[in-house]
Amino acid sequence: MSEKELRRSMAVLPMGTVMKLTSLTARQIRYYDDCGLVKSKRTESNRRLYSLNNIDRILEVKDYLDEGMNIEQVKRVYEKQRRRLASKNSNQRQTVSDERVREYLRDDIMKAGGLYVDNDPQFKQGYL
DNA sequence: GTTCTGACA
DNA sequence: TGTCAGCA
Numbered sequence: 001m002s003e004k005e006l007r008r009s010m011a012v013l014p015m016g017t018v019m020k021l022t023s024l025t026a027r028q029i030r031y032y033d034d035c036g037l038v039k040s041k042r043t044e045s046n047r048r049l050y051s052l053n054n055i056d057r058i059l060e061v062k063d064y065l066d067e068g069m070n071i072e073q074v075k076r077v078y079e080k081q082r083r084r085l086a087s088k089n090s091n092q093r094q095t096v097s098d099e100r101v102r103e104y105l106r107d108d109i110m111k112a113g114g115l116y117v118d119n120d121p122q123f124k125q126g127y128l
Numbered sequence: 129g130t131t132c133t134g135a136c137a
Numbered sequence: 138t139g140t141c142a143g144c145a
Contacts, residue, residue, distance in 0.1 A: 015131060026131075027138060029141070047131060 011041035011049040018050050022058050035071050037061050037078070043048060 040051045064074045
């Protein structure tokens with residue numbers, strides 16, 4: 001892992017900072033957190049700590065939700081990515097780069113934003 | 129002052 | 138989701 005990636009993965013931001021950076025309420029951030037959509041760390045006093053990568057994830061979740069998806073559907077998206085990356089790593093002995101990960105993220109965001117229509121059974125079939 | 133959990137008109 | 142309570 002490069003030094004840059006290491007820093008982006010360091011959980012050092014408290015709730016107040018995340019609220020300012022994402023324009024979300026503490027309630028919403030905790031909700032995403034409790035749903036397992038973001039992997040925050042905790043201080044000795046049980047305070048949540050987030051990394052820069054966590055911020056990106058939170059913003060992504062917000063976008064998905066704004067595009068009409070519910071929490072369960074968002075979870076599906078990340079489960080799919082986890083499986084994809086898992087198979088990638090097992091079939092190839094090379095590590096997936098950060099850039100590659102982002103490529104997958106954009107791909108899913110486009111699919112979600114482009115195909116979703118209220119009560120569209122095809123969408124539910126694809127993500128449920 | 130800040131964040132946490134739990135609960136609810 | 139907002140918001141208030143009661144702690145740490």
